[in-house]
Amino acid sequence: MSKTKKSEQNHYEMLFIIPNKFTEDEAKVQVTKVEELVAAQGGAITYREYWGKKRLAYEIKHNHYGYYSLCEFDIDRAAIAKIDNDLRLSNDVLRHQIVVAPVLSNETRARQKSLSEKLAVKKEDNEKKVKTNEEEVKKNSTSTEEAINSSKELDEKMEGILSAKDLL
Amino acid sequence: MAIKKHKDCYFCANQLDVDYKDTRTLRRFVNFYMKMLPGSRTGVCAWHQRKLSMSIKRARIMALLSHTHK
Numbered sequence: 001m002s003k004t005k006k007s008e009q010n011h012y013e014m015l016f017i018i019p020n021k022f023t024e025d026e027a028k029v030q031v032t033k034v035e036e037l038v039a040a041q042g043g044a045i046t047y048r049e050y051w052g053k054k055r056l057a058y059e060i061k062h063n064h065y066g067y068y069s070l071c072e073f074d075i076d077r078a079a080i081a082k083i084d085n086d087l088r089l090s091n092d093v094l095r096h097q098i099v100v101a102p103v104l105s106n107e108t109r110a111r112q113k114s115l116s117e118k119l120a121v122k123k124e125d126n127e128k129k130v131k132t133n134e135e136e137v138k139k140n141s142t143s144t145e146e147a148i149n150s151s152k153e154l155d156e157k158m159e160g161i162l163s164a165k166d167l168l
Numbered sequence: 169m170a171i172k173k174h175k176d177c178y179f180c181a182n183q184l185d186v187d188y189k190d191t192r193t194l195r196r197f198v199n200f201y202m203k204m205l206p207g208s209r210t211g212v213c214a215w216h217q218r219k220l221s222m223s224i225k226r227a228r229i230m231a232l233l234s235h236t237h238k
Contacts, residue, residue: 015189015230057234066231070189097230099188115184120192 011046011074013101014038016087017056017066017094024053027067030092035071041083043075066094072101177213179220186219188226191233198224201237 016034018027028050035045051068060066075083080098087096104112178196179186188194197210197220204224207217227233 017230056231057228058231060231095230097226099226102185112184115182116190116193119182 010077011072011101011103012080012098013070013072014083014096014098015068015070016096017060017068018092019061019094020053020063020065020067022067022092024067027053031067031069034069034087034093037086038071038073038075038083041075041079043073043079043083045071045073047072060094063094177211177216179216180213186216186223188223188230189232191227194220194224194227194233198233202234 018030022030031050035048038045047070049070051070053065054068056064056066084096084098087093178184184193197205197212199205204221207214210217210220212220224233228235
């Protein structure tokens, strides 16, 4: 068997960020433009997901927010380099990443989503339990907080008096 | 408490694929400083740990996860 893959067609997944200089509607236009670019290279888009405006984990080119969009497509391996280059040169795409993705049926996609959601809910419940425990502990120690509050009020009063004297 | 000798791999146990877009899950496998945890800490099997490290790096590139804690 030869080591090279028989079929030149591959399944890819691309996530890209549209910069925050666009409005919500303009960003959607940009998303369709990017998808058109993929289609122009002979890509058949099989899946789309628009995440909308999200906060970036770190600043990219003075942008704190960006519009995320995901698409999956089947395309020749040779065309990937062209798409990659075009998007890299484009000022309308902040960042993009093309990744070889497994072909998922809608059923498996739904199953994975529900599973991850279930796990997330489980985790949140656990966190809530911890929080309620913390609150109970806090209730017991409210007396100290009240003392702190009263001292704060005193400070404010003192400041008020001092400023009034200055005025005189 | 008895010392847990063997941890189940999170991804094997839940039959999940490691996904670089699922930041909520990936966040479990990095520490406070956003550094990746070693396999011995995460309890993830070697096969999934390799996928995990790749996914975390991909998530960092796409600004889904930060490289460091601010």
